[in-house]
Amino acid sequence: MKSFILSIDQGTTSSRAILFNRDSEIVFAAQREFTQHYPQPGWVEHDAEEIWQSVQAVVASALEGAGVRPDQIAAIGITNQRETTVVWDKQTGKPVYRAIVWQSRQTAPICERLKEQGWQKSIQEKTGLLIDPYFSATKIAWMLDEVPGVRERAEHGELLLGTIDTWLIWKLTGGRVHVTDYSNASRTMLFDIRRLQWDEQLLELLRIPESMLPQVRPSSCVYGMTDRALFGEEIAIAGAAGDQQAALFGQACFEKGMAKNTYGTGCFMLMNTGDQAVSSKHGLLTTIAWGVGDRVEYALEGSIFVAGSAVQWLRDGLRMIEHAAESEALAAGVESTDGVYVVPALVGLGTPYWDSEVRGAVFGLTRGTTKEHFIRATLEALAYQTKDVLAVMEEDAGIALNGLRVDGGAVRNSFLMQFQSDMLDVPVDRPVINETTALGAAYLAGLAVGYWADQNDIAAQWKVDRTFVPQMDDAKRRTLYDGWKKAVHAARAFK
Numbered sequence: 185m186k187s188f189i190l191s192i193d194q195g196t197t198s199s200r201a202i203l204f205n206r207d208s209e210i211v212f213a214a215q216r217e218f219t220q221h222y223p224q225p226g227w228v229e230h231d232a233e234e235i236w237q238s239v240q241a242v243v244a245s246a247l248e249g250a251g252v253r254p255d256q257i258a259a260i261g262i263t264n265q266r267e268t269t270v271v272w273d274k275q276t277g278k279p280v281y282r283a284i285v286w287q288s289r290q291t292a293p294i295c296e297r298l299k300e301q302g303w304q305k306s307i308q309e310k311t312g313l314l315i316d317p318y319f320s321a322t323k324i325a326w327m328l329d330e331v332p333g334v335r336e337r338a339e340h341g342e343l344l345l346g347t348i349d350t351w352l353i354w355k356l357t358g359g360r361v362h363v364t365d366y367s368n369a370s371r372t373m374l375f376d377i378r379r380l381q382w383d384e385q386l387l388e389l390l391r392i393p394e395s396m397l398p399q400v401r402p403s404s405c406v407y408g409m410t411d412r413a414l415f416g417e418e419i420a421i422a423g424a425a426g427d428q429q430a431a432l433f434g435q436a437c438f439e440k441g442m443a444k445n446t447y448g449t450g451c452f453m454l455m456n457t458g459d460q461a462v463s464s465k466h467g468l469l470t471t472i473a474w475g476v477g478d479r480v481e482y483a484l485e486g487s488i489f490v491a492g493s494a495v496q497w498l499r500d501g502l503r504m505i506e507h508a509a510e511s512e513a514l515a516a517g518v519e520s521t522d523g524v525y526v527v528p529a530l531v532g533l534g535t536p537y538w539d540s541e542v543r544g545a546v547f548g549l550t551r552g553t554t555k556e557h558f559i560r561a562t563l564e565a566l567a568y569q570t571k572d573v574l575a576v577m578e579e580d581a582g583i584a585l586n587g588l589r590v591d592g593g594a595v596r597n598s599f600l601m602q603f604q605s606d607m608l609d610v611p612v613d614r615p616v617i618n619e620t621t622a623l624g625a626a627y628l629a630g631l632a633v634g635y636w637a638d639q640n641d642i643a644a645q646w647k648v649d650r651t652f653v654p655q656m657d658d659a660k661r662r663t664l665y666d667g668w669k670k671a672v673h674a675a676r677a678f679k
């Protein structure tokens with residue numbers, strides 16, 4: 185039996201390769217950042233070739249660092265920044281343009297046009313998504329329409345498209361396999377999440393030739409073998425999922441009603457809704473969680489744009505702290521925020537407000553306000569935003585949460601986690617392994633090749649590091665949260 189699973193986590197700012205053993209322990213992790221391109225205000229692009237090079241480099245470092253040979257790897261799992269899209273030439277393997285990143289707003293005019301034409305309802309019914317430049321569909325349309333020669337080449341069947349999972353699998357297999365998984369397909373705004381197929385009407389609407397599209401497969405299955413030239417060995421690529429869905433899997437949220445929240449740059453909260461694709465009335469996204477075997481499961485997703493990045497802003501913009509970790513002791517050093525609220529709407533607000541015009545605001549300042557109050561109010565804002573999302577999620581799903589599993593860089597902050605539990609009035613579970621995204625991809629790959637027996641085997645491996653239990657009384661919780669609601673309302677009025 186081979187000893188390790190190699191997980192490739194291709195994120196927005198860095199690529200990571202992590203080797204896991206059968207006890208879900210990290211054997212070795214390697215990470216490399218790559219270039220962010222901002223060709224115009226609001227545009228974000230990546231060089232897909234540089235991404236591929238960064239992935240090769242971290243895989244090589246992980247194998248070398250761990251002293252592991254390729255023949256000791258049972259399978260590779262891939263997880264990726266979602267929605268980011270690449271179009272490339274089938275013959276040469278060269279991208280026709282840089283990858284357009286999920287954050288990029290260059291397709292806002294296309295989205296406005298689709299909204300004006302009345303497509304919102306039908307697009308939400310088919311894809312579970314809202315019309316927004318965030319998703320892949322309009323990024324593809326933009327490349328076809330704006331990059332000279334691309335439409336013609338696409339119509340001649342010379343070009344392929346894909347999200348980052350697709351690009352990496354294509355590269356890893358030496359250009360032999362063009363696939364994606366259900367979870368990534370469900371972020372394109374081209375995939376019918378109930379019929380489980382590309383939607384002909386949306387392809388026609390955006391004039392995207394079908395020949396460019398990858399085949400959609402389950403998230404746990406052998407997509408192909410790596411090109412022998414890469415590792416001198418063929419290794420099965422056996423798992424793929426978008427990073428937030430992979431984190432849900434890595435947190436073993438397998439039962440309907442289980443949820444996780446990832447506190448990174450932003451926050452992404454996902455709740456497993458089982459085999460039901462629940463439609464949201466409050467700005468949540470309905471998305472495919474994963475396909476394992478012949479079963480597809482769904483999730484509701486809420487997006488908070490600014491979370492850990494608010495702490496970065498305290499550090500780099502306001503220079504109130506030198507390291508993110510200092511925020512914890514400073515916040516805990518005061519009894520309360522003394523009535524201060526920070527609304528960190530630095531790039532607008534996501535779920536449930538979807539207000540791209542609102543900007544950050546601070547309320548309740550007095551002569552007595554200190555840096556500590558300000559820092560505490562910023563951290564508390566992460567917890568309030570999460571409560572905003574959870575409130576609509578519980579309503580849309582008709583499920584009351586009885587615990588939240590957390591991960592991501594900011595969960596190291598125990599003050600924040602305790603306040604989160606107090607605000608939600610549910611226990612918050614921080615697991616031993618914080619790299620749940622990579623772990624989820626490893627699990628998906630491991631399941632496909634029999635490295636782990638089944639999901640029960642995996643669920644039994646999930647271990648809690650610390651559970652934060654609610655300690656705040658109801659009246660205080662209500663008063664604090666009412667203040668937050670008022671602050672958001674006032675911030676939105678200032679436009």
Ligand SMILES: Nc1ncnc2c1ncn2[C@@H]1O[C@H](COP(=O)(O)OP(=O)(O)O)[C@@H](O)[C@H]1O
Nearest residue numbers: 448449492493495496508509592593594596597
């Ligand atoms: N102790 C801490 N308290 C609060 N925020 C933190 C702490 N440590 C890290 N962060 C925040 O977590 C984020 C990094 O988390 P990570 O999961 O690596 O994010 P991403 O994957 O989005 O790059 C940063 O925005 C950082 O400010």
Ligand SMILES: O=P(O)(O)OC[C@H](O)CO
Nearest residue numbers: 195196265266286427428
């Ligand atoms: O790369 P991350 O961790 O910032 O995640 C990006 C999300 O997948 C975008 O939808």
